[in-house]
Amino acid sequence: MSGPHLNGTHLNGTWLRGLMARRPLRIWGSALGVALTVMFLALLLGFVVAGRANMTVRAIQSVPVDWQVLLGQNASRAEAVQAIQAATPVKSLLPVGYADVARFSANTGGTVQTTGAGKVLGLPEGYSAAFPAELRSLIGASTGVLLSQQTAANLHAGVGDTVNIARYGAAPVNVTVAGVVDLPQADSLFQAVGAPKGLAPQAPPDNVLLLPRAQWDAIFTAQKAARPDTVREQLHVRLGQTLPSDPGRAFDQVNKLANNVEARLAGSAVVGDTLAAKLDGARESALYAEALFLFLGLPGALLAAALTFSIAGASAAQRGQEAALLRVRGASERGILQLGTAEALSVALVGTGVGLLLALLVSPLLHAGVQLTAALLLLPAALGLALALAAVLLPTLQAVRGSSVVAQRQAVRRTAVPLWQRLYLDVLLLAVAGLVFWRNAAGGYQLVLAPEGVAKASIQAEAFIAPVAFWVGGTLLALRLMDVLLRRAVLSRLLRPVSGRLSEVVAAALERQGGLLRRGAALVALAVSFAVSTSIFNATYNDQARVDAVLTNGADVTVTGGPASPAGPLLASLRTLPGVTDAQPLMHRFAYVGADLQDIFGINAAHFTDVSHLSNTYFKGMTAGQALAKLQANPNAIFISQETVNDYQLSLGDTLRLRLLNAKTHQYQVVPFTFAGVVREFPTAPKDSFLVANADYLAQMTGNPAAEVALLKVSGNPGQVVQQAQQLSANMPGVSVTELSTVRSKIASGLTAVNLAGLSRIELTFAVLLLTAATGLVFALGLTERRRTFTVLNALGATRPQLGAFLNGEALAVAGFGAVFGTVIGLGVAQTLIKLLQGVFDPPPESMLLPWLYLGTLLTAAALSTALALAFAGRASGKKVTEVLRAS
Structure with a gap:
């Protein structure tokens, strides 16, 4: 050159x-x-x-x-169909009739059962094929006169029984039941289309009967003439429109299409836009x-x-x-x-x-x-x-x-104290991080804002203040502490285990290189904090994803029956299946709280956690263990969901009188319970209103000891257990078998839809690479720049152990101090992230989970990279003086 x-x-x-x-x-x-x-x-x-x-x-x-278009009293179905098809391509479009009725009644088993008000739907031919998620056949035919599962239980009616429909403004009429079905999407099927925004969502009716559309028209023509307010028609639509891949843009497009249809119909119809509602949640995710x-x-x-x-x-x-x-x-x-x-x-x-x-x-x-x-x-x-x-x-x-x-x-050499140290910027940033974290933890913080009807949701900018302030402030504080640790008096004592008698000399040499060592240690601290915080968050999320799946499915494998075909009688056989380590019954019935029909679950409090998981966050004001102990201590104790407590203004210790169906009399009778506590979540329970009580007490008071659900704990292959359980229940109509991994994939929340497992592999591998580079490559480069010093020491007669004392001292200062500070910063950032991203957890985690295997791998990678850097520097220090000077 x-x-x-x-x-x-x-x-x-x-x-x-x-x-x-x-x-x-x-x-x-x-x-x-x-x-x-x-x-x-x-x-x-x-x-x-x-x-x-x-x-x-x-x-x-x-x-x-996708859409449920509610037609007005004077609207033309043909015009509505034409308007929808003109606005957007459609895959399916079928008219469905909705009629309110005063009650249903049936004479079965020598007794007459009568329900409260209900609804009768008129389904056109081909409806099940066009919208398969709406109906699930349980017993009998899948077409004809169909009873919902709950209505069949209330009436004790089955295939071939006669049900009397009490119409408004017309004489009662009898129909013969052809089958019993489940309505998995009852919430959306009976949504209050056109209801003012801001009102509470309408609960689905407790009693539902479905008729072929032609039969429905024949039965309810007279009622429509007498009481037009009780008979309506909806057009159920499956869109054929290709939507953008971005959920926000897709929401905006679907919303505009619905507005276009309503504008074309000049107010004679209202679009119940279920698709837009789902996309609204997706854009938040x-x-x-x-x-x-x-x-x-x-x-x-x-x-x-x-x-x-x-x-x-x-x-x-x-x-x-x-x-x-x-x-x-x-x-x-x-x-x-x-x-x-x-x-x-x-x-x-x-x-x-x-x-x-x-x-x-x-x-x-x-x-x-x-x-x-x-x-x-x-x-x-x-x-x-x-x-x-x-x-x-x-x-x-x-x-x-x-x-x-x-x-x-x-x-x-720069001897002036940096401006940030004089201004105590590190202390200020940590104080800001603590204040914002405390405010968020105490105030029910929402990270994502998605106002109703607005196509563009947004993240609150202040969300980033706490983790960024903690990360930067913690690193600056580490640099300040490094100034103290690198003082000769302090450092010589810390170096004694690795540098021995040369600790004073090594400390003096390292003190002169304080700026370079601080930068290296800061980089190691940042790398360690990134690895620690990311791994803890991912491990906590993965664990909570499994808890969420257990919350939905109930156990590793769940066999779910109904009133007509309970899964409880299969318990003895299920316990003997290969791979099943335990099986416990779960009663799932319905009880009237006032006029509101709610799910009630009966458990064996002493053994329920043998097959399922109960988080402390499920219960208000007590741990899961304390809640189970209360159930065991008081046979008629009951835990009530927060919504029910609020709706009925209940207080702890109150006597709650519920109406439950008695298996012997086939009538609802009043059963007293004692309000023992509030339950927020419970395995297999709905999100809103439900009750949890002792199974033995429910069996005694209702005369029915059969459990509708069986929960299995599995140690082997869940897929094989599912197949064997399906064989056992093959002759039991309406019984289904589900396992944890399948349910987990179906209930994936927003972050899981990004495949957090794959993202975790990227982040954690990247963190190891970064830490390896920070502790190895940067360390090696720094030592290479100072190899003249080590070579001169070698030429003056320094032994290899004496040279190693200098190398080990610098390794402790860069990798050791950096790792300690980084671990502390990472733990703080992880806790902040878990709190701020709490919206993705259902239920929230009780504490952060430490991934010990990964952290051990991280420590090993850092130690190996540091050892390689030391070996590289040792070889560099052994070169001849003339060769090093010529190369420099």
């Missing part, structure tokens, strides 16, 4: 070849930092895009009927996915960028020497900058190219539907190029700005 024409661009290749030969760690280290940044950003962006598309697909698939990207992903990308700057900055002295030498040999500032630009472009192209290639290779392994398109990769590529140019050119520019060759070769 000598000669009179160093400013020529033709020397760029020679310069780069020289760097690759003599400074390979500098080039490849910087390129590695850029590659990690580009790869991580590309995969995270891919996850966000794929997650949003997945949420949209799930929302569309989960809707039983999409915002949680973006929050995950910002909370968990962005710090990792920033850390990778910081690593790149650290690697490039570690060679600042080396670049100064090179600039001085180039000036001596006649190079101009422009020529030196051209060589620096060539180095920066090389690092940018190599790092960006490798990062994009790794992202493309890794994305198919994530099983998350992540597709990295050219448009998506454009942003990470541009950021990678900018990062490389900034990281490499800035040190070169600083080297060139020296006023003379002598000035460039001097090491200027």
Whole structure:
């Protein structure tokens, strides 16, 4: 690299070849930092895009009927159909009749049972095929006169029985039951279309009968003439429109289509837009996915960028020497900058190219539907190029700005206290983080704002204050504490176990290198805090996802029957199945609280947790153990959902009189219970109103000991247990068998739709790579810059153990102190993240979960990388003096 024409661009290749030969760690280290940044950003962006598309697909698939168009009294069905088809393509469009009736009655088993008010639906031919999620056949035919499961239980009616329908304004009429069905989507099927917004959602009717549309028309024509307010018609619509993959844009489009239909019909019909309601929830989930990207992903990308700057900055002295030498040999500032630009472009192209290639290779392994398109990769590529140019050119520019060759070769020590230390910025940021966290924890904080009717939901900007302030403030506090730890008196005592008698000398040497050590330790602390906080959050989420699945399914495998076919009689046989370690009964019945029919669950409090999980958060003001103890101590104790407590103004200790169906008299009778506590959630229970009591007491008071549900704990393959349980219940109509993993995939919340398992693999692997680079690569670069010092010590007769004392001391200062500070910061950030992202947990976690296996892997990776860096530095210190001086 000598000669009179160093400013020529033709020397760029020679310069780069020289760097690759003599400074390979500098080039490849910087390129590695850029590659990690580009790869991580590309995969995270891919996850966000794929997650949003997945949420949209799930929302569309989960809707039983896209639109329920309620026709006005004088509306023309033909005009409404024409308006809908003109506004949007449709796959299915069928008219459904709704009629209110005063009651149903049936004479069965020598007794007459009578229900309260109910509804009769008129379903056109082909309805079940067009909207299969609305009906599930249990007993008998799937067409004809069908009773809902609950109505059949109330009337004790089955196939072939006669049910009397008491019409309004017309004489009663009899129909013969052809089958019994379940209505899984009753909430949406009987939604109050056109009800004013802000009102509580309408509960589905307790008693429902379904008729073929032609028979419904014949029966309710007279009632419609006498009481038109009790007979209505809806058009059930499945849209054929192709919607955008983004849930917010899809919500906006569906909403506009519905408005278009209502405008075309000039107010004669109202659209019940169930699809838009589902997409409304999906857009909120999409915002949680973006929050995950910002909370968990962005710090990792920033850390990778910081690593790149650290690697490039570690060679600042080396670049100064090179600039001085180039000036001596006649190079101009422009020529030196051209060589620096060539180095920066090389690092940018190599790092960006490798990062994009790794992202493309890794994305198919994530099983998350992540597709990295050219448009998506454009942003990470541009950021990678900018990062490389900034990281490499800035040190070169600083080297060139020296006023003379002598000035460039001097090491200027900064003795002034940094401004942030004088202003106590670290303490201020930690105080702000604590204040915001306390406010959020006490105030029922909502991370995502999704106002009703607004197509664009948003994340509260203040959500980022607590974790960012904690992360930055904790790192600055670590730097302040490092100033104290690196003082000779303190450091010599800390180094005694690793440096022995040389601890005083090593402490003095390290104190002089305080700035470099602080930067290295800060980078290690940031890497450790990112790894710890991310791993704890992901482990806690994964554990809560399983708890959520147990909450929905009840146990590993659940056999669910009904009043006519309870699963309880199968318990003895189920316990003997291979892989089943325990089986417990669960009563699931219905009780009237006043005029409101609610789910009531009967459990064996002593053994229920043998097969299912009860979180302390399920109960208000007590733990799960205390709640079960209360049930065991008082046979008629009952736990009531918060909604029911609020609706009926109940207080602890009150006597609650419920009406339950007696199996012997086939009549509802009053059964007293004592209000023992509030239950927020319970396995297999609905989200709103339900009751939990002792199974023995329910059996005694109703004369029916059979349990409708059997909960199984499985140690083997759940799939095999499901198959065997299905064989046992093959002759029992209406009995279903479900297992945990299947239910978990169906109830996935917003973040699960982004496939958090795949995202966790990316983040945790990336965290290990970052920590390895921070503790190894940066450490090795720093030691390489000081290898002259170690080589001179070697030439003066220092033994290998004595040289090792210096190396071990620096390893303790950089890796040891950084790891300790990073762990503390990571624990704090993890707790903050779990609290702020509490909206994705159902139920909220009781405490954060520590992934010991991953943390052990992280510690091992850091120790190995540090050991390799020490070995590299040890070999560098053993070179001959003339060789080192020539290389420097």
